[in-house]
Amino acid sequence: MEIDYKTLGLKVGLEIHQQLDTSAKLFCNCKPELFKEEPEITFLRRLRPTQSELGQIDPAAYFEFQKGTKILYEANRTTSCLVEMDEEPPHPLNMEAVEIALTAALMMKAKPIDQIHIMRKTVIDGSNTTGFQRTCVIALKGQIKVGEKTIPIEHISLEEDAARKTGEDENNIIRYRIDRLGIPLIEIATAPVINSPKEAGEAALAIGTILRATGKVKRGLGTIRQDINISIPNGALIEIKGLQELELLPLVVEYEVQRQLNLIKISEELKKNRAKETEIKEEFFDVTNIFKQTKCKVIRKALDKNQQVLAVKLPRFKGFLKRELMPNFRLGTEIADRARFWGKVGGIFHTDEMPAYGITAEEVEQLKKNLNAEENDAIVFVADTLENAKDALKAVVARAREAIKGVPEETRAPNPEGTTSYMRPRPGAARMYPETDIPPTQITEEYIKKIRQFLPELPEQKFERLIKEYKLNQKLARQILDSEYSELFETIVKEISVSPTTVAAFLTETLKALRRDGIEADKVSDNQIREIFKSVGNGELMKEAVQDVFIWLSKHEDATLKEAITELGLTTISEDEVKTIVEKVITENKGLIQERRENSFGVLMGIIMKSSRGKINPALASKILKERLEELLK
Amino acid sequence: MSEEFSGYKGEALKAIKKAEAEIGDIIRITNNSEAYEGILIPRSEYGDERHIILKLKSGYNIGVRITSSTKIEKIGKGAKPTFKPPPLVKQIAELPKVAIISTGGTIASRVDYRTGAVRPALTASDLYSVVPELATIAQIDAQILFSLFSENITPKHWTQIAEFVAKQITDDVEGVVIAHGTDTLGYTAAALSFALQNLPVPVILVGSQRSADRPSSDAATNLIGAVTAAAKAPFAEVALAMHETPSDTAIAIHRGTKVRKCHTSRRDTFKSINTTPIARIQDQKITMLTEDYKKRDSKRKLALKPAFDEKVALIKFYPGMNPTIINWHIENGYKGIILEGTGLGHVSKYCFDAIKNAVNSNIIVAMTSQCIWGRINMNVYDSGRDLLALGVIPLEDILPETATVKLMWIFGQTNDIAEVKKLLKTNIASEFSQRTFSEET
Incomplete structure (x- = not known):
């Protein structure tokens, strides 16, 4: 069934984060790049929730702190210095980044602010060594056009990217790599006026196109991340954080609407069934004994480690846990995510899915008996250490109570299929305070005037130019403009005599198809792509072979184009050799040429192509043969 | 008035006053359209006169330029921030009592996210609420002595701190913790080492390199380490507790006379020089790293000697140094000069006349090294031997800063030159090490 999102009252706001392509990080002189090798430096920290005058503390952060969570940071010397380690105060704001951000801001018709003040936004999950993210507003009140609709841009900010999580060890140690920390990010926040999944996709695309038009943003997976705020009436404001694939955006919005509608329906039905929040009690039963002889591998493994099985009753919940909220995502999944987050357990079992996983009907019966469960109750149980199991079931109880109420406000993370999972509770009001280690930066009118003078062409102007200058059709021009490759496209067609349509089609349609087939297109560098087309241009590589070469290169990361051509047996015969062959064929067929004059061309071409067994570039051969024939027959 | 508009001056202040707005009020600034x-x-102090700072609804601050056509309207009264302190932690009567004295710097603080102000949290209940672990280590009595940046602390303050500490050391206090800014923390540690002799319990100085308002601050970990040491350590000396490495894993306890701030910003800035730290604290467990320490003994009677004389100078020799610098000290009534010489303890011979003048004027001139690590030896080269002949007193492996503090303290005790010389060479608070080992760098 098609949903009329506008009537439904869907409101979506986007926050697009894009890494800038600067030569140094935002607050120090380290290289803004990532490293793959083993870290050269590690250090261990704890972050402590600080208190605000309002007595607020971030509940998730406080919980982590109480659990004694420690963070092991990883670094190397190319990408981090004492600044990222929070062992040295930040250096002054990187003005290259400010200029790029202002350029993008002006392209979105935003008003630059007069004086930049850096703020500290408290974040204590470990992703920032300081415990806060440095961020500043650069401009306010811009706008973009999506079709006929104007979408206001509320603010454009500049901030430091966070460290990236590389793992979670036992003993409550989370690992973060600080190479990404401090890479400049521009944040574009739209007003929550987007009314449909499709429009959300279009708005993100429009913003992305403007950012790329600056020519100073990074490319590739992970360099652009989107936060999506979604709400519907009677639902809740849900923040989905860190979506990397733009193509997924409409689907993510669609699924989130589905999830909220289903949760609202479940809540109504639970109420009708007279389920009550107060009836769901934090009463946990030790049911380890029931599973002493179990065939369930997960429970067996836990019991072998001397862990417990704890169970809790959810009165009047029978059947609800298996209700689907999104494709392959049930209320049970949602509850399990909570248990995983707060209890650090591997997962939960519930009676709506029983018997399964080697748990027998008898064991389930016993369970019901032990918990005094009635026919329409559900039971959730979990096997882990007593502490984890308790924390997990507490989270289960809290989430089940919320299911009666409706949709809980939370921050969610996207899954590869477009669904989302619980990430953390929504942090309270933004806890920001000034970064006193960096003086404010004046943005003078002269400075803005200078940037305005050199503003890159707007996407719409470029669109027109692509059509006029390169004779691309409208569709291809739009595709290349919306892709990450519009600059590369122009570089290639300017320096190489090769059909712009061929290049554009390859960079858009072909690459899209290859990506769909699982080819890691980002592994092939811009330079390699340029070389490929250079070889096409000078006849060393046939147009038809470009795709094969590209695929081969994507699978052999450090290999050269030459190696690709050799390995794939695509070596073509050089121009000189072609000339020799043509000459030879002409000499051997003098009689034929005299007889049939220009009409001998087809026969001769056939002989030439046959003699080289396909390794000759037909265009080149045909050009040389034509020239020679014309000379001879003059 | 200017305090109400903290930081504002000139045109910006005029505009704010005209609108009758106060800090915390909601205002609208109109510039053209x-x-x-x-x-x-x-x-903040960086303030210029032409910008007013607004906190937007989104939480961000921006600076808005004030021109002659700018209009400011007050559109809402600011709500005063209310702090609901967390419930008071119960003191556990069985735990040892520790006195915490604050001299400045903020070992614990709260942030007012409305205005961005950072307020120190200094009462015992504040400390407990910010660093709840403390309640499981000791019963705390917290007091504020001064609120000074450590660069503003002088020998007069050392005297006051020493006297105040002495007052805290009553029968049932197991240890004292002093919170202090880190810049001159090493000097104060040395000063207290001489002023508080015959200690029955440990006196632990503590600071932080990252301000307490940030979640990554080292303040809490250092404070926990310091309180642990004060409550439970087996030694009774003046020591300093700070991070051992950039990790939050271990706190090193350094002897007050042998410790120096060695890095402008790192957490592990303090290093024991020419010796190892006396102890390490990890997970609230104390490991002694030396057997050579004064044992805790609650019956021992403290000897308080809090006087210091500021007429002592620390002079660093450098190529081209003008000897009239030394002469100036002679003319201005200085009683002692600690030279920070090069290498094994040298200054150029063009300074010899001035040094001779000083010695002849009954000024104590003693030698330390600017190398930071190692022991001086003035017998190796001619310059050293000549300086000894002039009457310069060689001071072994003492830190130049500690030597300066010690000489100030000696002149606080006596003006008898023979006695001064004797005390200067006597190892009073482990300021000299007899032996130095290869790992002690």
Whole structure:
């Protein structure tokens, strides 16, 4: 069934984060790049929730702190210095980044602010060594056009990217790599006026196109991340954080609407069934004994480690846990995510899915008996250490109570299929305070005037130019403009005599198809792509072979184009050799040429192509043969 | 008045006053066609006269330029921030009592996210609420002595701190912790080492390199380490507790006379020089790293000697140094000069006349090394031997800063030159090490 999102009252706001392509990080002189090798430096920290005058503390952060969570940071010397380690105060704001951000801001018709003040936004999950993210507003009140609709841009900010999580060890140690920390990010926040999944996709695309038009943003997976705020009436404001694939955006919005509608329906039905929040009690039963002889591998493994099985009753919940909220995502999944987050357990079992996983009907019966469960109750149980199991079931109880109420406000993370999972509770009001280690930066009118003078062409102007200058059709021009490759496209067609349509089609349609087939297109560098087309241009590589070469290169990361051509047996015969062959064929067929004059061309071409067994570039051969024939027959 | 508009001056202040707005009020600033609404925020010291800071609804601060056509309207009264302190932690009567004395710097603080102000949290209940672990280590009595940046602490303050500490050391206090800014923390540690002799319990100085308002601050970990040492350590000396490495894993306890701030910003800035730290604290467990320490003994009677004489100078020799610098000290009534010489303890021979003058004027001239690590030896080269002949007193492996503090303290005790010389060479608070080992760098 098609949903009329506008009537439904869907409101979506986007926050697009894009890494800038600067030569140094935002607050120090380290290289803004990532490293793959083993870290050269590690250090261990704890972050402590600080208190605000309002007595607020971030509940998730406080919980982590109480659990004694420690963070092991990883670094190397190319990408981090004492600044990222929070062992040295930040250096002054990187003005290259400010200029790029202002350029993008002006392209979105935003008003630059007069004086930049850096703020500290408290974040204590470990992703920032300081415990806060440095961020500043650069401009306010811009706008973009999506079709006929104007979408206001509320603010454009500049901030430091966070460290990236590389793992979670036992003993409550989370690992973060600080190479990404401090890479400049521009944040574009739209007003929550987007009314449909499709429009959300279009708005993100429009913003992305403007950012790329600056020519100073990074490319590739992970360099652009989107936060999506979604709400519907009677639902809740849900923040989905860190979506990397733009193509997924409409689907993510669609699924989130589905999830909220289903949760609202479940809540109504639970109420009708007279389920009550107060009836769901934090009463946990030790049911380890029931599973002493179990065939369930997960429970067996836990019991072998001397862990417990704890169970809790959810009165009047029978059947609800298996209700689907999104494709392959049930209320049970949602509850399990909570248990995983707060209890650090591997997962939960519930009676709506029983018997399964080697748990027998008898064991389930016993369970019901032990918990005094009635026919329409559900039971959730979990096997882990007593502490984890308790924390997990507490989270289960809290989430089940919320299911009666409706949709809980939370921050969610996207899954590869477009669904989302619980990430953390929504942090309270933004806890920001000034970064006193960096003086404010004046943005003078002269400075803005200078940037305005050199503003890159707007996407719409470029669109027109692509059509006029390169004779691309409208569709291809739009595709290349919306892709990450519009600059590369122009570089290639300017320096190489090769059909712009061929290049554009390859960079858009072909690459899209290859990506769909699982080819890691980002592994092939811009330079390699340029070389490929250079070889096409000078006849060393046939147009038809470009795709094969590209695929081969994507699978052999450090290999050269030459190696690709050799390995794939695509070596073509050089121009000189072609000339020799043509000459030879002409000499051997003098009689034929005299007889049939220009009409001998087809026969001769056939002989030439046959003699080289396909390794000759037909265009080149045909050009040389034509020239020679014309000379001879003059 | 200017305090109400903290940080604002000139045109910006005039405009704010005209609108009758106060810090925390919601105001609207209109510049030509642009209007900005937000909370009026105080300015920091960087403040210029032409920008007003607003906190927008989004939480961000921006600076708005004031021109002759700018209009400011007050559109809402600022709500005063209310702090609901967390419930008081119960003191556990069985735990040892520790006195915490604050001299400045903030070992614990709260942030007012409305205005961005950072307020120190200094009472015992504040400390407990910010660093709840403390309640499981000791019963705390917290007091504020001064609120000074450590660069503003002088020998007069050392005297006051020493006297105040002596007052805290009553029968049932198991240890004293002193919170202090890190810049001159090493000097104060040395000063107290001489002023508080015959200690029955440990006196632990503590600071932080990252301000307490940030979640990554080292303040809490250092404070926990310091309170642990004060409550439970087996030694009774003046020591300093700070991070051992950039990790939050271990706290090193350094002897007060042998410790120096060695890095401008790192957490592990303090290093024991020419010796190892006396102890390490990890997970609230104390490991002694030396057997050579004064044992805790509650019956021992403290000897308080809090006087210091500021007429002592620390002079660093450098190529081209003008010897009249030394002469100036002679003319201005200085009683002692600690030279920070090069290498094994040298200064150029063009300074010899001035040094001779000083010695002849009954000024104590003693030698230390600017190398930071190692022991001086003035017998190896001619310069050293000549300086000894002039009457310069060689001071072994003492830190130049500690030597300066010690000489100030000696002149606080006596003006008898023979006695001064004797005390200067006597190892009073482990300021000299007899032997130095290869790992002690």
